[in-house]
Structure formats: structure tokens, C-alpha cells
Amino acid sequence: EPEVTQTPSHQVTQMGQEVILRCVPIxxxxxxxxxxxxxxxxxxFLVSFYNNEISxxxxxxxxxxxxxxxxxxxxxxxxxxxxxxxxxxxxxASSDVGTGLNEQYFGPGTRLTVT
Amino acid sequence: SQQGEExxxxxxxxxxxxxxxxxxxxxxINNLQWYRQNSGRGLVHLILIRSNEREKHSGRLRVTLxxxxxxxxxxxxxxxxxxTASYFCATEILAxxxxxxxxxxxxxxVRA
Numbered sequence: 293e294p295e296v297t298q299t300p301s302h303q304v305t306q307m308g309q310e311v312i313l314r315c316v317p318i319x320x321x322x323x324x325x326x327x328x329x330x331x332x333x334x335x336x337f338l339v340s341f342y343n344n345e346i347s348x349x350x351x352x353x354x355x356x357x358x359x360x361x362x363x364x365x366x367x368x369x370x371x372x373x374x375x376x377x378x379x380x381x382x383x384x385a386s387s388d389v390g391t392g393l394n395e396q397y398f399g400p401g402t403r404l405t406v407t
Numbered sequence: 408s409q410q411g412e413e414x415x416x417x418x419x420x421x422x423x424x425x426x427x428x429x430x431x432x433x434x435x436i437n438n439l440q441w442y443r444q445n446s447g448r449g450l451v452h453l454i455l456i457r458s459n460e461r462e463k464h465s466g467r468l469r470v471t472l473x474x475x476x477x478x479x480x481x482x483x484x485x486x487x488x489x490x491t492a493s494y495f496c497a498t499e500i501l502a503x504x505x506x507x508x509x510x511x512x513x514x515x516x517v518r519a
Contacts, residue, residue: 327507327509334495335497335509337507340505347505348505350506385450387505389505393455394438394455394499395455396497396505398452401448
């Protein structure tokens with residue numbers, strides 16, 4: 293069964309460093325998303341991406357964040373200068389909205405720890 | 408204000424019993440989706456119910472949706488130890504470009 297994959301599973305970085313989180317969405321999906329979950333809190337929407345551009349972004353997704361689909365398979369989230377409060381689990385998701393259902397399938401997540 | 412709120416926050420049941428959890432939301436939706444998350448792991452999609460549907464089944468899962476009350480319930484029948492997880496409802500709001508708004512979740516513990 294096709295699935296969303298994410299790398300790395302765990303990333304430790306120092307405050308102020310840039311990180312790139314990588315995702316490979318399900319191959320025939322057209323909508324891509326990033327969400328995050330701070331430990332013990334609920335999952336929060338960051339950004340949606342369709343047709344090579346951002347469809348919607350939340351207040352969390354400020355100028356420090358960017359997304360890119362560098363080729364036909366990868367979808368990346370970059371945090372330019374990490375802060376302690378960026379420590380969270382980051383989930384990538386994808387959906388095939390053409391079915392009319394928008395079932396979003398999530399990857400296993402990347403745990404980002406900023407020290 | 409939060410779109411999805413589950414209750415109870417935590418539920419502990421014996422293996423074989425049924426588990427019911429509820430989700431309430433505030434604004435009109437396209438659909439409501441339930442997800443499971445095992446501790447520290449990813450989100451597994453369980454079931455999607457559209458706003459014009461009232462009930463949906465998938466294996467041991469039964470989901471209801473009452474749009475007049477803006478609420479949904481997830482029933483897990485004949486629970487197993489492997490059902491121990493956190494369960495989240497997520498709503499896709501009308502005209503909201505497909506993003507999902509998640510509730511805080513219900514943590515279910517199934518005792519063997």
C-alpha cells in the first residue's frame with residue numbers, strides 16, 4: 293500500500309541553524325501539507341501546497357519557514373533559523389483531492405529537537 | 408477558538424469492551440476525519456465522513472455525524488490491547504482549502 297515517507301526520523305539541531313525536513317508524498321497525490329505537533333499538544337496546520345505554490349498557510353508559518361517541491365517526488369520544509377520553540381514533531385501529509393474526499397495520509401513524522 | 412474538541416480526554420477500558428469518544432466542532436464542515444496515533448508515532452487515517460452522511464462503518468469502527476449538533480462520535484467495538492492509542496478528530500472546514508483542524512484527542516487505554 294502506498295505511504296508517505298519522511299526523513300530524517302529525528303533531527304537535533306542548534307538554535308539558529310537551518311534545517312530541511314524531507315517528505316515523499318504518495319505518488320498520484322496532488323495536494324501536500326505540513327503539520328506540526330508540539331509535545332503533548334494537538335496537531336497544528338502549517339501549510340498546504342498545490343500546483344507548485346502555497347495554497348494556504350497558518351500564522352505559525354512565518355518568514356522563517358519555506359516549502360519546496362524540488363523534483364517530482366520530494367516535498368521539503370525548511371526552517372531558516374531554528375528557535376527552541378520550533379521543537380516539535382513535523383508531519384507531512386498528502387491527498388488526492390480529485391476523489392472529492394480529501395483523505396489526508398500522514399507520514400511517520402520527523403521529531404525536531406532544537407537545543 | 409478550537410474547531411475540534413474531543414471528550415473524554417482519557418478513557419480506560421477492558422479488552423472486549425466498546426470504546427466511545429465524541430468530537431464537537433464549531434463551524435460548518437465539508438467532512439470530518441478520525442485518526443489514530445500510537446505513542447510518539449505518526450497519524451493513521453481511520454475513517455472520513457462527509458457532511459451529508461450520518462453514519463459510516465469500517466471494520467470494528469462506527470462513526471456518526473450530527474451536523475445539527477456539530478458533533479461526531481467514534482465507536483470501537485470489541486476493543487483489543489492494540490487499540491491503545493490517542494484518537495483525534497479533524498475537520499475540513501467549508502471553503503477552507505482542504506486544511507484539517509485537529510482536536511486535542513482522546514487517549515484510550517485498553518487493559519488486557
